[in-house]
Structures are given as C-alpha cells and as structure tokens.
Amino acid sequence: KAGVTQTPRYLIKTRGQQVTLSCSPISGHRSVSWYQQTPGQGLQFLFEYFSETQRNKGNFPGRFSGRQFSNSRSEMNVSTLELGDSALYLCASSLGGTPGDLFGANVLTFGAGSRLTVL
C-alpha cells in the first residue's frame, strides 16, 4: 500500500516568487492536512481539506492557500514568498470520516515533506 507522497521533495525559490506543493494521500483517505515546520516555530498547522472543502484553517496569512481535488490529492500554494517561508512543509492524510474531527478520531499518516528554501 503506497504511503503519502509529497512532491517536490526539495526546491529553491527567490523572494516574491510563488510555489505549489503537491500531496497524494493514501488510497481511500479523504482528509489531507498541511503543516509548516521551522526551527524557530516548530510544527504549525496550516489547513485541512476533506472532500474538496477546506474545513479547518490555522493562523497563517492569505498568501498560503490550498485546494483538494476529487481524487483527494491536494496542493498548497504560497504566493509572494518571503525569507521566513523557508521551511519543511508536511502533509498528512487520514480517513477523515468525522467532519471537523481531524485529530480526534483518525490516525494521521505523514508524507516525507517538501523542503522549501527561499533566497
């Protein structure tokens, strides 16, 4: 059974550019959540999608956005990149059967992450 796949694994961008990251969940999982991890702030929740709808959102500016497709694959986009956006971006998938209950009822399976460097 394939795990959660994130692409690309590594990328370098310059300030002002935008970036799109992709996450393919485990087959049958309908919830995809995204996280940012930095040495200074640790892990922080970005947003969660379930059945193509964003149902939870963390405290990040509007430059961070995402979407989910009908096959449950998800993308996140960061526009107008800043130096502080350099981070490891992780996604996780779960069955997500209980609406709004991300961590409550379902075990998460994480991808290996996409490491973004902004110069």
Add this chain to the structure above:
Amino acid sequence: KNEVEQSPQNLTAQEGEFITINCSYSVGISALHWLQQHPGGGIVSLFMLSSGKKKHGRLIATINIQEKHSSLHITASHPRDSAVYICAVRWENQFYFGTGTSLTVIP
C-alpha cells in the same frame, strides 16, 4: 505563551534505560497525539489518546485529562529510538504542537 509544553527538550540515555517524556497542555482537548520524527523529517504517528493508557511494543502513552498531562514512556530503549518526539493537541478546530523532545540513545 505555549499551549503545549514538553519536557525535557533534550534527553540522552544509555541503551536499555527507561525513558519518560512529558507533555502538559493548557487547552481542552479532543485528542492528544504523540508523533515521532526521525532525522530527515519523516513523521510517524505513534499514539492517539483521549483517555487512559495505550501500549504498543516498548512504547506506552498515558494521559490524565484532569491534570492536562500526558507521558510517553519507552522501555528498554534502543539506539533506533533516537528521534524527536512531539506532542500534539487538537482543540476547537485548532491544532497545537509541543516543541519536541530530542532523544538520543547511546549504545
């Protein structure tokens, strides 16, 4: 102010030792998770708890809802247990993470 506090931040143990990592939180919770992150970034979900105690192999996780405290125990520690252990709490559709405990087990 951190909603989730972990201790210790760093921990070095000899192989075979019993290890305890603590997590205290200040919010109500739906569930608490213990995550393991190995060098390179990959994260594995170890436990999901809303009450009581869970055991998987050499790992034991407990939670005391009244005291807002959880512990992760590792019995007979092994060098492959070396990783960062992160406590995560969900409350009111927000998700709070501890800063992690970096564990090194020396052979």
